[in-house]
Amino acid sequence: MNKTLLIILLISQLSYANDNIEISILTCSVGQEVYSVFGHTAIRVIDKENKTDQVYNFGMFDFNTPNFEYKYLKGKLKYHRGVQETVNFLKIYTYEKRLVHEQKLDLTADEKSEFLNRLKLLNQPENRFYFYSFLDKNCSTETRDLLKHIGVSFENQELNKSNRDLINSYLQEMPWLKFGINLVLGKSLDRNSNRNQSMFLPDYLQKEIGAAKLNGKNLIQSEKILNSIESNSNSNIQQIFxxxxxxxxxxxxxxxxxxxxxxxxxxxxxxxxxxxxxxxxxxxxxxxxxxxxxxxxxxxxxxxxxxxxxxxxxxxxxxxxxxxxxxxxxxxxxxxxxxxxxxxxxxxxxxxxxxxxxxxxxxxx
Structure with missing residues (x-):
């Protein structure tokens, strides 16, 4: 192995071998835009030694992509992973009046190292872009799969609700959007979901992470809300008409x-x-x-x-x-x-x- 690469890897391992690194899962509440009605999941990494506090985002896309609508419907719209400062991330979600819930992970040095190495590999230019799938590859499932990569196992127990039921529970205040979504979704959505599949929705991922264990201990060390928002009491004209x-x-x-x-x-x-x-x-x-x-x-x-x-x-x-x-x-x-x-x-x-x-x-x- 190249000596320089070996030295870099050793330094990387040592930097994780202490409490200078903190890794958290962020769950953002639902928004009013079509792309935000199911919430959002991201990963926060704090490096105290290098004085960085960043959010790794898995659900980013560009509205200015040529033929945006066609590519989205065709399933050929490329989403990408990106990194931004946590302070900027919080400003955006606070402006949109969306709460950001943080779950700090309780990981060993080796688990942090494995998690971050995988995270940085996925964020490399050659791996950054991917084809979005509502059920199988989105911001929430990407985070779930990262946790699986370091050994977290999630229950596969069947739910008494279908994926359509799970989706519709978010759309009660948006009946026209609910009508449109149900109009284009096929019968495969009516099979009962399971706990592993349900984590395509950020709230369900948050719930499962809260109950998960890794090597016999709770996965979550602590939880808190990172921002505060004013309540929105505006009436929804969609519900009236x-x-x-x-x-x-x-x-x-x-x-x-x-x-x-x-x-x-x-x-x-x-x-x-x-x-x-x-x-x-x-x-x-x-x-x-x-x-x-x-x-x-x-x-x-x-x-x-x-x-x-x-x-x-x-x-x-x-x-x-x-x-x-x-x-x-x-x-x-x-x-x-x-x-x-x-x-x-x-x-x-x-x-x-x-x-x-x-x-x-x-x-x-």
């Missing part, structure tokens, strides 16, 4: 009055959305959006039906297929093959009214 309310009002209106322009708009909207769901299923690199049975009721065939509506015509075969797909959707939901968002109920009513009216036209001819 929720999709459940809006779609319910439309269902009642269309029961008595469903004019041709409204039918054309509805048919076109369902068809386009169905095409979008199908495209995600076929071409996205995100496994969570595949096998999405929302495509049954939000059928791309509505797009083909739209020109018939515009010309005051009907198509018996298309109508029968669309009615059948709606019935199958209800069966899929009832038997919990895939769980749909509750806001889909009035949409089912709208589609039922739409298709029954079209079938009646066919019968009259």
């Amino acid at each position: 929720s999709p459940l309310l809006i779609f319910s009002l439309l269902a009642v209106l269309f029961l008595f009055w469903f004019p041709k322009p409204a039918k054309i708009i509805a048919s076109f909207s369902f068809g386009i959305t169905g095409i979008f769901i199908l495209a995600l299923w076929l071409f996205s690199g995100h496994e969570e959006v595949k096998s999405n049975l929302n495509i049954l009721w939000c059928n791309p065939l509505y797009l083909i039906y739209t020109p018939f509506l515009a010309k005051n015509k009907t198509n018996k075969m298309l109508s029968i297929i669309l009615v059948a797909s709606l019935i199958i959707s209800i069966v899929v939901w009832l038997f919990k093959v895939q769980i749909f968002d509750i806001s889909i109920l009035p949409i089912f009513a709208i589609l039922g009214i739409f298709n029954l009216q079209e079938l009646r036209k066919i019968q009259k001819k």
Whole structure:
């Protein structure tokens, strides 16, 4: 081995062999932006000898990336790891009114050395970028896997909740976002989660770290909140004008009055959305959006039906297929093959009214 490299490694080992190094896991509370509604996890490293206090961040991305939206949907958006001063990190989260909870790890010198060597290896330029996965590779799972690397074992016990349940628990105050997310997530999210898998969410990682042991001792030495924020009591307009309310009002209106322009708009909207769901299923690199049975009721065939509506015509075969797909959707939901968002109920009513009216036209001819 090169003598210079050996000396550097020995110095590195010695620097970890004392209490000058402190390693903590930071868990940040949820925010108001789409990318922050599930919270965030980061790693804090204090080196008292070198007088550094830094945060290693695993969930960084650049909004200015060319074709940002396309790459995100395709599963080809590169996230990266980065380092910033803790004081700056805290300023950002305090400004966003998000608490930062610190869990200081109780590690031996060897465990600190192994942890930091792995952390610095991951932060090398050739390893810094990675393809994001909501369930399997994000800021929280990266931290979990680092802890596993030094010997921390986490329980694999099955939960009585699915990953969809875990996700939805964060979205109760954002019903439109909840509706959109459930619209694009496939049936794989409805399998029961387990304690290891649940750590894709920062709060669940924090909970599991708090209960974890390493070599027979508690992993956590101490815990504290690093910042203070003012409470936010603003009312959420999303909850007032929720999709459940809006779609319910439309269902009642269309029961008595469903004019041709409204039918054309509805048919076109369902068809386009169905095409979008199908495209995600076929071409996205995100496994969570595949096998999405929302495509049954939000059928791309509505797009083909739209020109018939515009010309005051009907198509018996298309109508029968669309009615059948709606019935199958209800069966899929009832038997919990895939769980749909509750806001889909009035949409089912709208589609039922739409298709029954079209079938009646066919019968009259």
